[in-house]
Amino acid sequence: ACETQLPVSFRHLILPEKYPPPTELLDLQPLPVSALRNSAFEGLYQDKFPFFNPIQTQVFNTVYNSDDNVFVGAPTGSGKTICAEFAILRMLLQNSEGRCVYITPMEALAEQVFMDWYEKFQERLNKKVVLLTGETSTDLKLLGKGNIIISTPEKWDILSRRWKQRKNVQNVNLFIVDEVHLIGGENGPVLEVICSRMRYISSQIERPIRIVALSSSLSNAKDVAHWLGCSATATFNFHPNVRPVPLELHIQGFNISHTQTRLLSMAKPVYHAIMKHSPKKPVLVFVPSRKQTRLTAINILTTCASDVQRHRFLHCAEKDLVPYLEKLSDPTLKETLVNGVGYLHEGLTAMERRVVEQLFSSGAVQVMVASRSLCWGMNISAHLVIIMDTQYYNGKIHAYVDYPIYDVLQMVGHANRPLQDDEGRCVIMCQGSKKDFFKKFLYEPLPVESHLDHCMHDHFNAEIVTKTIENKQDAVDYLTWTFLYRRMTQNPNYYNLQGVSHRHLSDHLSELVEQTLSDLEQSKCISIEDEMDVAPLNLGMIAAYYYINYTTIELFSMSLNAKTKVRGLLEIISNAAEYENIPIRHHEDNLLRQLSQKVPHKLTNPKFNDPHVKTNLLLQAHLSRMQLSAELQSDTEEILSKAIRLIQACVDVLSSNGWLSPALAAMELAQMVTQAMWSKDSYLKQLPHFTSEHIKRCTDKGVESVFDIMEMEDEERTALLQLPEAQIADVARFCNRYPNIELSYEVGDRDSIR
Known part of the structure; x- marks a missing residue:
C-alpha cells in the first residue's frame, strides 16, 4: 500500500450559516371541519374526517384567512395537499372564477391529484379542473377554460415563457408548488425558473399572484421562503418527526458490496420483518427493479409455505378474487395474489395496476411489492414499509447508484394510515456503510441547493426570445429573482465563490452570464452586439418555441442538409440531447441487438448501451408497429412525447434554409410518427x-x-x-x-x- 499526505488549507473556507430551528408544533385544539364556515366546502371533508390534523390546524389561519404567500414544510403523509386545498377554497371564496395553477414535479403525482380534485372540485363544486398535456395549442385552450390547472414544471414552462402575449398566464390568482424541495433534484432548475418567473410576472403586472409552497422539512427553509416572498409568520417548517402518525424506524445494515448477492441475502429478513412488525396489517415492500418485484413476491410466498402458513396473507375467500384475476394477463401475478401477495411495476397496464391496488387497499391482499420508481405515483399506504436495498442500476453510467434521498423519504411516507393506526413502521435494509447516512437524513431536515448555474442556457435563450433579457445587465437582474442568487450569499463555496462581498457576487454573476451567453452565441441561437446587447437569432427562436435544448438545435443546424431523407432525419432526431436520459436497463443490450435485426433502417456499428441508439430503434419499431415488452413500450411513449416537437423544429430549420425536399420529408415523418406507420405502408x-x-x-x-x-x-x-x-x-x-x-x-x- 502507498500513502501520501497533503496539506489542505481551510483559510478561504466559508461555512454556510447555522440553520434556524424548525417550527414548533403547537399543542392546539384540532380544528373542526366547520371552521371553513361554508357548507359546500365542509361537505368535501365531513364524510372523511371531523377534524383537521395538528399541522393543518396550525397553518389554517394563514392559508385560509389571509392572502399571504405561504411555505409549509412537513414530512410526506402529513396532509399538505389539504393545506393547498385551503388556499384554493380561499381563492374561490374571493373570486368564484379565479384561476389556480398547481405544479407537481412528477407526472404520476399530477394524474393522481387530477383524479382527486376532479371529483372534489369539478363534480362537487362545479369548478373546471384540467390537466395540461404538453401540447401547446391544446394547453392554451385548457388554460383558458380551467379554474384549477394541474401541470408539471416543464409543461408550465412551455406556456409561461410567452407570458407577455398570454393574458391567461397573467391572470393566475394562485400558484401552488408541491414538492418544492425537488429544486435540488435532477429537474430542479425548471421548477426554480417557473417559480421565479411567476414572482417576476407579479412584479411586472403590479398585481399579486399568491404563491403557496409545499415541501419536505428543510434545514434552509428560510431561504426558500424568502425567495418565494413568504414572511417569517407565513413560514411553517416542521421537524421530520412531526407526523400525524408517529413512525418507528429500523435501519438494518448488510455488509455485502455485490448488489445481487446483497438482495439475495435480504430475502428471508424481509419475511421476518413482516412477521415481527406487521403479521396481520398491510405491508408495502419497495425493491430496486421490475424483475425484483416478481422475485421478492415469490420469495415471500416460498418462505411462508415453508412456515406451513401458505395463505396467511390472503384475507378473503379465494372465489371472491376470481372476477379481479380475470382482468390480469400475468400468470405469476395471478398466482401470487391468490396467496395474498401482489406486486406492481412499470410493465403492468393501468387497468392491472388499478386491480392490484384495489385488492391491497381493500385488505384482501396483505403484502404488496412495488418497484422503486412507483413510489411517487401510488395512492396507497401501509402499516409497515420495507425498503429492500437502496441502490438501483443506472443505465446511463452503467453502474449501481444510491436512491435519491427524496425517493427514500417518499417511500417512508407510505407508512401512514392516520385513521387506522396509532403508529407506522418502516424497515430500511441497506449496505452497512450507509446506515449512518440514513440515520442522519431521515431524522433531520435536509438542506436544498440550486443547480440552475449548470443549465441556464435554455432558460436564458427563452427569456432573450421574449425580450425579458435584452442585454447582459438584464441577464444579471434576471438571476436576482432566482433561488440560486439567495443561496450564493449563504453558501458561497458550494457555488465556487471566494467571498460574499458585493464585488465577489457581482463578478461571479457577470462571469456566469458571460459564459452562458457566449455558448449561446457559438450555437448561433443569439447575437451579441457591442459586447452588451443581445438579440435572438432564428435558431434560438426555433429552440424556444419548440422547447428544445440549445445543443439540439445546433446539432440540427449542422447535420441537416438539402439531401437529408427520412433515414437521416431519424438518426439526427435520435441524437437530440433530449434523449440522453432514456434509461438503459441491465442486460437490455441483448434485446436491442435483436430489435436492430428487425427494423428497416439498419444502424452502422451501433452501441446498444447508448440511449440515442435505443431511441432510433424504438422509433423505427413504433413505425413498424412491433410488439414490445412493457418496459420498452413505456420508453417508446417517453420518446414519442418529444418526437413531434423535435421533428417540427427540423421542418423549421430546413424551410429557413429553403430546402423543400427534406422539409417535406420531415413533415411526412411527423405524420408517420402520429399514425405509427411508414409512408410506404x-x-x-x-x-x-x-x-x-x-x-x-x-x-x-x-x-x-x-x-x-x-x-x-x-x-x-x-x-x-x-x-x-x-x-x-x-x-x-x-x-x-x-x-x-x-x-x-x-x-x-x-x-x-x-
Whole structure:
C-alpha cells in the first residue's frame, strides 16, 4: 500500500450559516371541519374526517384567512395537499372564477391529484379542473377554460415563457408548488425558473399572484421562503418527526458490496420483518427493479409455505378474487395474489395496476411489492414499509447508484394510515456503510441547493426570445429573482465563490452570464452586439418555441442538409440531447441487438448501451408497429412525447434554409410518427382495429384507400372486414371524420419561375 499526505488549507473556507430551528408544533385544539364556515366546502371533508390534523390546524389561519404567500414544510403523509386545498377554497371564496395553477414535479403525482380534485372540485363544486398535456395549442385552450390547472414544471414552462402575449398566464390568482424541495433534484432548475418567473410576472403586472409552497422539512427553509416572498409568520417548517402518525424506524445494515448477492441475502429478513412488525396489517415492500418485484413476491410466498402458513396473507375467500384475476394477463401475478401477495411495476397496464391496488387497499391482499420508481405515483399506504436495498442500476453510467434521498423519504411516507393506526413502521435494509447516512437524513431536515448555474442556457435563450433579457445587465437582474442568487450569499463555496462581498457576487454573476451567453452565441441561437446587447437569432427562436435544448438545435443546424431523407432525419432526431436520459436497463443490450435485426433502417456499428441508439430503434419499431415488452413500450411513449416537437423544429430549420425536399420529408415523418406507420405502408393501416390480415383481405379485393372502404355497400363491407359491431362503428366514425379535400391550382406567370 502507498500513502501520501497533503496539506489542505481551510483559510478561504466559508461555512454556510447555522440553520434556524424548525417550527414548533403547537399543542392546539384540532380544528373542526366547520371552521371553513361554508357548507359546500365542509361537505368535501365531513364524510372523511371531523377534524383537521395538528399541522393543518396550525397553518389554517394563514392559508385560509389571509392572502399571504405561504411555505409549509412537513414530512410526506402529513396532509399538505389539504393545506393547498385551503388556499384554493380561499381563492374561490374571493373570486368564484379565479384561476389556480398547481405544479407537481412528477407526472404520476399530477394524474393522481387530477383524479382527486376532479371529483372534489369539478363534480362537487362545479369548478373546471384540467390537466395540461404538453401540447401547446391544446394547453392554451385548457388554460383558458380551467379554474384549477394541474401541470408539471416543464409543461408550465412551455406556456409561461410567452407570458407577455398570454393574458391567461397573467391572470393566475394562485400558484401552488408541491414538492418544492425537488429544486435540488435532477429537474430542479425548471421548477426554480417557473417559480421565479411567476414572482417576476407579479412584479411586472403590479398585481399579486399568491404563491403557496409545499415541501419536505428543510434545514434552509428560510431561504426558500424568502425567495418565494413568504414572511417569517407565513413560514411553517416542521421537524421530520412531526407526523400525524408517529413512525418507528429500523435501519438494518448488510455488509455485502455485490448488489445481487446483497438482495439475495435480504430475502428471508424481509419475511421476518413482516412477521415481527406487521403479521396481520398491510405491508408495502419497495425493491430496486421490475424483475425484483416478481422475485421478492415469490420469495415471500416460498418462505411462508415453508412456515406451513401458505395463505396467511390472503384475507378473503379465494372465489371472491376470481372476477379481479380475470382482468390480469400475468400468470405469476395471478398466482401470487391468490396467496395474498401482489406486486406492481412499470410493465403492468393501468387497468392491472388499478386491480392490484384495489385488492391491497381493500385488505384482501396483505403484502404488496412495488418497484422503486412507483413510489411517487401510488395512492396507497401501509402499516409497515420495507425498503429492500437502496441502490438501483443506472443505465446511463452503467453502474449501481444510491436512491435519491427524496425517493427514500417518499417511500417512508407510505407508512401512514392516520385513521387506522396509532403508529407506522418502516424497515430500511441497506449496505452497512450507509446506515449512518440514513440515520442522519431521515431524522433531520435536509438542506436544498440550486443547480440552475449548470443549465441556464435554455432558460436564458427563452427569456432573450421574449425580450425579458435584452442585454447582459438584464441577464444579471434576471438571476436576482432566482433561488440560486439567495443561496450564493449563504453558501458561497458550494457555488465556487471566494467571498460574499458585493464585488465577489457581482463578478461571479457577470462571469456566469458571460459564459452562458457566449455558448449561446457559438450555437448561433443569439447575437451579441457591442459586447452588451443581445438579440435572438432564428435558431434560438426555433429552440424556444419548440422547447428544445440549445445543443439540439445546433446539432440540427449542422447535420441537416438539402439531401437529408427520412433515414437521416431519424438518426439526427435520435441524437437530440433530449434523449440522453432514456434509461438503459441491465442486460437490455441483448434485446436491442435483436430489435436492430428487425427494423428497416439498419444502424452502422451501433452501441446498444447508448440511449440515442435505443431511441432510433424504438422509433423505427413504433413505425413498424412491433410488439414490445412493457418496459420498452413505456420508453417508446417517453420518446414519442418529444418526437413531434423535435421533428417540427427540423421542418423549421430546413424551410429557413429553403430546402423543400427534406422539409417535406420531415413533415411526412411527423405524420408517420402520429399514425405509427411508414409512408410506404397501406393507407388502410390508419383505420382502427385493422391488422395486417384485414389489410391483405382488402387489397386482394382491390380496396386500397379509406375512400374505397366508404364507397362499399354495408353488407359487403361487413363480410370483408369480419369485425364485431362495436369495432365496425369505430371504423365508420373514423371514415366519417376522414378529410376529403379537393385542390385546384394554376400557375401564373410561368416564365418568371426559375
